[in-house]
Amino acid sequence: MESKSVNLIPLRTDFTEKHNNICIFGSGDFGRSLGYKMLQSGFSVTYGSRNPDAADMLPRGVEVLSHAEAAQKSSVIFLAVHRNHYSFLSELTDVLQGKILVDVSNNLKINQYPESNAEYLAQIVPGAKVVKALNTVSAWSLQSGTLDANRQVFVCSNDSKAKRFVMDIVRSVGLTPQDHGSLLAAREVENYPLQLFPMWRLPLCICAGLTVFVFLYCLLTMVIYAAVNDNKDVSYYIAVSIPNKIFPIVSLMLLALVYIPGVFAAIIQLYRGTKYRRFPNWLDRWMLCRKQLGLVALAYAFLHAIYTLIIPIRYFVSFRRNNNIIEQILTNATRSKFALSSTWRSDTYLALGILGFFFYVLLGITSLPSVSNAVNWREFRFVQSKLGYLTLLLCTGHAMVYGWDRFLLISRYMWFLPPAYTLSLVIPCVVLVLKLILITPCLDKRITKIRQGWERVSKSQKAASLKNGKVTV
Numbered sequence: 325m326e327s328k329s330v331n332l333i334p335l336r337t338d339f340t341e342k343h344n345n346i347c348i349f350g351s352g353d354f355g356r357s358l359g360y361k362m363l364q365s366g367f368s369v370t371y372g373s374r375n376p377d378a379a380d381m382l383p384r385g386v387e388v389l390s391h392a393e394a395a396q397k398s399s400v401i402f403l404a405v406h407r408n409h410y411s412f413l414s415e416l417t418d419v420l421q422g423k424i425l426v427d428v429s430n431n432l433k434i435n436q437y438p439e440s441n442a443e444y445l446a447q448i449v450p451g452a453k454v455v456k457a458l459n460t461v462s463a464w465s466l467q468s469g470t471l472d473a474n475r476q477v478f479v480c481s482n483d484s485k486a487k488r489f490v491m492d493i494v495r496s497v498g499l500t501p502q503d504h505g506s507l508l509a510a511r512e513v514e515n516y517p518l519q520l521f522p523m524w525r526l527p528l529c530i531c532a533g534l535t536v537f538v539f540l541y542c543l544l545t546m547v548i549y550a551a552v553n554d555n556k557d558v559s560y561y562i563a564v565s566i567p568n569k570i571f572p573i574v575s576l577m578l579l580a581l582v583y584i585p586g587v588f589a590a591i592i593q594l595y596r597g598t599k600y601r602r603f604p605n606w607l608d609r610w611m612l613c614r615k616q617l618g619l620v621a622l623a624y625a626f627l628h629a630i631y632t633l634i635i636p637i638r639y640f641v642s643f644r645r646n647n648n649i650i651e652q653i654l655t656n657a658t659r660s661k662f663a664l665s666s667t668w669r670s671d672t673y674l675a676l677g678i679l680g681f682f683f684y685v686l687l688g689i690t691s692l693p694s695v696s697n698a699v700n701w702r703e704f705r706f707v708q709s710k711l712g713y714l715t716l717l718l719c720t721g722h723a724m725v726y727g728w729d730r731f732l733l734i735s736r737y738m739w740f741l742p743p744a745y746t747l748s749l750v751i752p753c754v755v756l757v758l759k760l761i762l763i764t765p766c767l768d769k770r771i772t773k774i775r776q777g778w779e780r781v782s783k784s785q786k787a788a789s790l791k792n793g794k795v796t797v
């Protein structure tokens with residue numbers, strides 16, 4: 325509600341008469357919504373259209389003229405026309421001389437043309453000051469006012485004055501302009517709306533790959549093995565039992581994958597003796613998608629928690645339990661005594677799971693922009709690193725106590741394959757052991773020094789600098 329009232333008040337009042345009039349070429353969806361928004365914000369709007377008389381769906385209170393007439397009414401023209409129709413502008417080069425021409429266009433594919441639409445426009449109308457803006461805002465959100473998700477407007481131009489002017493207009497309609505530099509950046513800006521979750525692709529692919537792998541592993545060792553060896557049909561495991569193995573196993577693997585690149589980075593820096601050299605590309609990409617990896621891991625942990633809660637109400641579980649009791653009554657036998665060690669084991673396993681899940685959720689919450697913006701850098705690092713490792717430790721402990729000594733029992737190896745839970749322990753154990761080594765005082769001190777800018781000078785570098793007469797410390 326508040327955002328709407330802000331949108332209605334012009335934030336800048338020093339526009340002159342001519343500046344206060346905005347010209348829009350094109351009376352289509354975007355042109356219409358933009359005009360509506362401009363009117364709301366206190367600007368007067370003139371449309372340039374091929375058929376001024378036929379443009380009857382435009383907001384009330386606007387003027388509709390031919391392109392040439394409309395252009396004369398304002399010093400800034402928003403071009404709400406698709407790129408493949410820009411050719412009509414070549415006849416208007418005289419009237420567009422010195423005008424600010426705002427390119428709002430998008431393409432259908434990433435890097436569809438050799439040059440950006442804005443650069444192409446600058447070639448067609450060389451006398452105009454071309455500014456790229458507003459292409460990341462949809463016509464629908466402009467008109468309906470649901471701009472909360474995409475308030476940011478990237479603006480770029482070779483003319484800094486024109487760029488500032490357009491940024492002021494953008495601000496006046498309640499959006500947040502972001503200076504993206506020269507027109508060279510237009511290509512990148514035009515690609516933004518076409519990208520589909522770019523940071524999520526790698527984490528989702530890794531997650532999908534691991535899910536398929538663990539599913540096949542469980543299918544083989546649980547369902548197919550039982551069918552082949554014991555002639556038993558346990559295919560119903562596919563609905564709940566196997567997913568409840570996949571979710572915790574993949575979740576723990578993904579959580580470990582969040583922390584392993586940090587460990588690799590520290591090892592690389594220690595080996596190189598400097599932080600002033602780029603990491604390999606694969607490591608950079610991996611580091612950048614850690615948050616997404618963590619969130620996918622959290623989603624799987626959630627599913628594991630829900631699947632675990634429904635275990636007591638499953639038919640097959642209650643059937644087995646009741647059958648066991650009935651059998652004991654009929655044979656008048658007590659099969660098992662209360663085992664203290666098993667009680668400890670199961671309680672520890674559950675407690676570690678609950679605590680691990682709690683910190684998991686806490687990590688997820690602190691990665692939300694609204695929360696991470698409210699904490700300083702040190703607090704953020706504390707939560708993401710220290711609490712992150714604590715979560716990994718608790719969850720690894722949870723999986724270890726769950727499995728206990730099962731990995732030692734040969735009867736648990738189906739076709740020589742270890743029990744599925746052991747798969748989840750490999751990466752976390754590697755990460756935790758490496759981290760333990762890295763936090764030993766001698767290595768920790770060295771890494772801290774490197775991260776503060778210290779560099780190890782190699783013998784050859786020393787010799788070279790001595791040769792050049794330089795003194796190195």
Ligand SMILES: NC(=O)C1=CN([C@@H]2O[C@H](COP(=O)(O)OP(=O)(O)OC[C@H]3O[C@@H](n4cnc5c(N)ncnc54)[C@H](OP(=O)(O)O)[C@@H]3O)[C@@H](O)[C@H]2O)C=CC1
Pocket residue numbers: 349350351352353354355372373374375379403404405406407409412428429430431458459460461462463464
């Ligand atoms: N729709 C959206 O949500 C968004 C659109 N954009 C961009 O805004 C621009 C306009 O999109 P949109 O409004 O959806 O498209 P429309 O097809 O709805 O409108 C385009 C307008 O361009 C004009 N036009 C069509 N053909 C020609 C031609 N041969 N010569 C001159 N003018 C012509 C017409 O206006 P008239 O009849 O008055 O001349 C027409 O209404 C595009 O570049 C698009 O990429 C950017 C962000 C979001």
Ligand SMILES: [Cu+2]
Pocket residue numbers: 572628677722
């Ligand atoms: Cu669990």
